[in-house]
Amino acid sequence: MIGETGFRVLLIGFWLAEFAFAALVTYWFVGEGFSDDEDVESGPKPLESSGYTLRSLAMWGGFFVVLLAMITLGA
Amino acid sequence: MVGQGAGVTLIAFWAVTMIGLAYYIYRRQNVTDTKEFITAGGRAQVGLTTASFAVTWMWAGDVLGVPEYVGITGIAGIWMYAAPAVLSSLIVIPFALRMRRLFPQGLTYSEYFIERFGKRAHLAVIAVLLYTMVLGGVIQLYVGGAVIGGLTGISTTVVIAALMGVVGIYILLGGLWSSMTTDFVQFLSAIAITLVFVPFLVFEAGGPGAIYDSMTTNLGSQAPAFLSMANVSAIEDLFLPYALGLGVWGVVSLATWQRVFAVRRDKTSRFLTVGGIGVFTTISMYGVIGVVGLAAFPEVAPGNITIETLGLLPEWATVVFLLVVLMVLGSSTDSYLTAIASLTARDIYFRHIDTEASDAAQLRVARGASIGFAVVIFAATVWALSNLGFVRLLLIGGIGASGLVGPFALSLFWRRTSSAGFVTGVVVSQLLTGFLLLGNAGFPLWIELQLWEIMAVGHLVSSSLAFGVSLVSPDDFRFETIAQGGSEIAADGGETDTGAGTETGGER
Structure with a gap:
């Protein structure tokens, strides 16, 4: 059973994660806008590199580590 | 409960804002061909696409569903609900990269099946996708209509008709551009309100310490299980069906694939990753409503926790909550309607009825379908x-x-x-x-x-x-026979050094 401190940490963690998500997406949008208009003339961009894909997968790995830690520590 | 007048005003505000936005983006992005209507020209930036993807995956039903899970099994219900919902975003990555290698600028992913297998397989896929996407729209309206109707006293049928009518109009204007732009505003509104609204609810209930104390007292012998993240007693009923069904739903959802083809090709995995993980954080915030409900209303049935808990708030906060429901509902419903319009224009009309159809004719069909299927989803x-x-x-x-x-x-x-x-x-x-x-x-x-x-x-x-x-x-x-110009696919499906794909078929 999770303790009161753990419970508080959980609620604060949810809020901070939501805030970070909103901030990141807003930052991207403000910096990049709606569309990449260069694409109209030059055609589609090249497919992402394997290194870029691996970084995305590493983010997923981090997410599942945090999820497992949340379940384990919150047991 | 808010009055009918407040409910009508809220819906009217939402309608005018969304249709106004759609008209703006229709003019700005010059949505006059099917490529723009269906895939936003394949040049949408990652921020816009991530927001659109995430808010499409935030279903109106989540506001009721997550607290219900918490009411049934405690705080473990948060991840049991959220994890399957985001699983699709991870699973779809290899599919998305493979498809964008084959088709750098595809329109609907379902067209792949006619190239790969022919008309019979394509028709089977169309049948599955059509009922799946219509159901997606129905699921959103079902919950949204019931909640908004229930909290305002307006007839549920009238609410559903109004919502579907507004969504149909703004999709008619700008297709995916309308959907993604309104999604972005809906995303910001829903998240900003959640960031303010949920903490407000927590402090209305006495703050985290008081909520924890109430839960341990009210739940009695059940408290250790309900306050454990590792309580898996309900995993067969709550987690596994969701994980095995909706957990892979994103892979077949046309709404997902429209965004895969809409985003810049070099950002494909990133928007799926950030969008997927972001959905988890939002669902977790909805779970806090269930936690407050368990503390304040231990005798209430899990399915009613959200509504009862909202009773803790003053009327203005209930209006704010309704706005969240409207935003989340609109974003998902418009995505499914755009997907169906695209499926009708490309997969049904162009591929099976008139293979010589001009781009303008396909666009007319897509726009007609957005209104026609709005009526179907309503009914x-x-x-x-x-x-x-x-x-x-x-x-x-x-x-x-x-x-x-x-x-x-x-x-x-x-x-x-x-x-x-x-x-x-x-x-x-x-x-x-x-x-x-x-x-x-x-x-x-x-x-x-x-x-x-x-x-x-x-x-x-x-x-x-x-x-x-x-x-x-x-x-x-031989995969190279269907690969679009600019792809890097060899005959066995592997990668070439030179980009040997060939230009085939119609618009692709």
Whole structure:
């Protein structure tokens, strides 16, 4: 059973994660806008590199580590 | 409860804002051809696409569903609900990268099946996708109409008609551009309000310490289980059916694929990753509503926790909550309607009815379909409200995914996958899972299975039949024959050094 401190940490963690998500997406949008208009003339961009894909997968790995830690520590 | 006047004002405000935004983006992005209407020209930036993807995955039902999960099983219900919902975003990545390697600028992913297998397989896919996407729209309106109607006193049918009418109009204007732009505003509104609204609710209930104390007191002997993240006692009923059905739903959802083809090609995995993980954080915030409900209303049925908990708030906060529901509902419903319009124009009209159709004719069909299917979704929702429960609706939607994901994966990564194997796997799986889910003891050969077992049967049957039949009657497919110009696909599906793809078929 999770303790009161753990419970508080959980609620604060949810809020901070939501805030970070909103901030990141807003930052991207403000910096990049709606569309990449260069694409109209030059055609589609090249497919992402394997290194870029691996970084995305590493983010997923981090997410599942945090999820497992949340379940384990919150047991 | 807020008054009818406040409810009507809120809906009118939302309608004017969304239609105004759609008109702005229609003019700004010059939405005058099918490529712009269906995939936003394939040049949408990652921020816009991530927001659109995430808010499409935040369903109106989540506001009721997550607190209900918490009411049934405690705080573990948060991840049991959230984890399957985001699983699709991870699973779809290899599919998305493969498809964008084959088709740098595809329109609908379902058109791949006519190139890969021919018309018979394509028609099977269309059938599955059509009912899955219509159900997606119905699921949103079902909950949204009930909640908004319930809290305002406006007739549910009137609410549903108004919502569907507004969504139909703004999709008619700008297609995916309208959907993604309104999604972005809906995303910001929903998240900003959640960031303010949920903490406000917590402090209205006395703050985290008081909530914790109330939970331990009210739950008594159940407190250790309900306050444990590792409480998996309800995993068979809550987690597994959701994971096996909706957990892979994103792979077959046209709404997902429109955003995969809309985003810049070099950002494909990033928007799926950030969007997926972001959905988890939002669902977790909805879970806090359930936690407050458990502390304040221990005797209330789990399905009613959200509504009861909102009673803690003053009327203005309930209006704010309704705005969240409207935003989340609109974003998902418009995505499914855009997807159906695209499916109708490209997969049905252009591929099967008039293969010589001009781009302008396809665009007219897409716009007509956005209104026609708005009417269909409205009628289906009204019918479902009288005849089906919400959970059953969700699970019927999951059947489509269980029948299609395995054969789709085989077709993309194994060149010997044959049309006969693909069609057999999809059709038999759909029929069998439909029979198991909707049948009863009065039917011959029917056996009672748990919901997650039905989903598992669907995956197992579709994948093993597609694989087995393809082994007996194999294809020897050359991927380069369908690869779009600019792709890097070799005959065996591997990668070339030079980008040897060939230009084929119509618009692709």
